[in-house]
Amino acid sequence: MEIRNKAKSEDLVQTDTHRFLQVLQRSGKLRRCYTQNLDGLEARAGLNADIESKDCDVVQLHGDLDSFRCSYCSHLTSWDGVRETALASGEVVPCPECVSKVEERRRKGGRTNIHVGHLRPNIVLYHDIDDPLSETKARIIDKDAESAPDVLLVVGTSLAIDGPRYELKNKLIHAVRRNGGKVIYVNKNPPPRAFSKPVVDHIFEMDCDYWVRDLTAREPSLREDKAGQGS
Numbered sequence: 417m418e419i420r421n422k423a424k425s426e427d428l429v430q431t432d433t434h435r436f437l438q439v440l441q442r443s444g445k446l447r448r449c450y451t452q453n454l455d456g457l458e459a460r461a462g463l464n465a466d467i468e469s470k471d472c473d474v475v476q477l478h479g480d481l482d483s484f485r486c487s488y489c490s491h492l493t494s495w496d497g498v499r500e501t502a503l504a505s506g507e508v509v510p511c512p513e514c515v516s517k518v519e520e521r522r523r524k525g526g527r528t529n530i531h532v533g534h535l536r537p538n539i540v541l542y543h544d545i546d547d548p549l550s551e552t553k554a555r556i557i558d559k560d561a562e563s564a565p566d567v568l569l570v571v572g573t574s575l576a577i578d579g580p581r582y583e584l585k586n587k588l589i590h591a592v593r594r595n596g597g598k599v600i601y602v603n604k605n606p607p608p609r610a611f612s613k614p615v616v617d618h619i620f621e622m623d624c625d626y627w628v629r630d631l632t633a634r635e636p637s638l639r640e641d642k643a644g645q646g647s
C-alpha cells in the first residue's frame with residue numbers, strides 16, 4: 417500500500433516524455449505505448465489505459481494501482497479506501513464477483529459451496545506467470561506487429577529482461593525492420609549487446625526528457641501546442 421501511496425502521489429508530475437506521448441497520440445502518430453510503470457502517469461496525460469477497450473493507447477505490462485484482482489476468477493474491482501484499509505490490516509477481502517455468483521446460485525437453489533477468491537492488488541511481477549491479461553496483451557502485441565509500424569521508440573528502459581517483455585521486444589523490432597522502419601533507443605544506460613546496432617538504428621545515451629526537448633525544438637510539429645493540427 418505504501419508503494420501505491422508513493423506512486424499515486426500528486427507530487428508525481430508528468431514529464432516532457434509523457435507530454436510527448438500525448439502529442440503523438442493526439443496527432444495520430446501513436447500506435448501504442450507499452451509501459452513497465454505502475455504510476456498511471458500515461459493515463460493522467462490523457463492516454464487511454466483500458467486494455468479491454470478498442471482504443472487502448474497504453475498497455476501497462478505490470479498491471480496498475482487502480483484496481484484489485486480476484487485470486488480465483490481474475491475479475492477486476494476498482495480500488496477503494498475501505499478495501500485498502502481492510503487489506504492493509506491483514507484482512508482477507510472476498511471478491512465481489514465470486515460472492516455475487518454464490519448469491520445468485522443460492523437464489524436459484526443450486527449448490528453454494530463454490531470457491532470465493534480474495535482480492536489482491538492488480539500488479540504483475542516480472543516472473544509472475546499468473547497474469548490473467550497475458551492473452552489480451554499477447555493479442556495486442558501481435559496486432560501491432562501486423563500493423564506495419566514504422567518506428568519503435570524505446571525510452572527510459574534498457575529492456576534487459578526476459579519473459580513476455582522479451583517477446584514484445586523481438587516481435588516489434590522485427591515488425592519495424594521488416595517494414596523498413598527505424599528502431600530508436602533513448603536511455604541513460606547503454607543497451608544490452610543483443611539490443612545494439614545493427615538491431616537498433618539510433619542509440620541516444622541520455623536522459624529521455626532531454627532527448628524529447630531537443631527533438632521538439634528541432635521539429636516544431638511535435639510540440640504540445642501543435643498537436644492535432646495535422647502531420
Ligand SMILES: [Zn+2]
Nearest residue numbers: 486489511514
Ligand atoms: Zn472472483
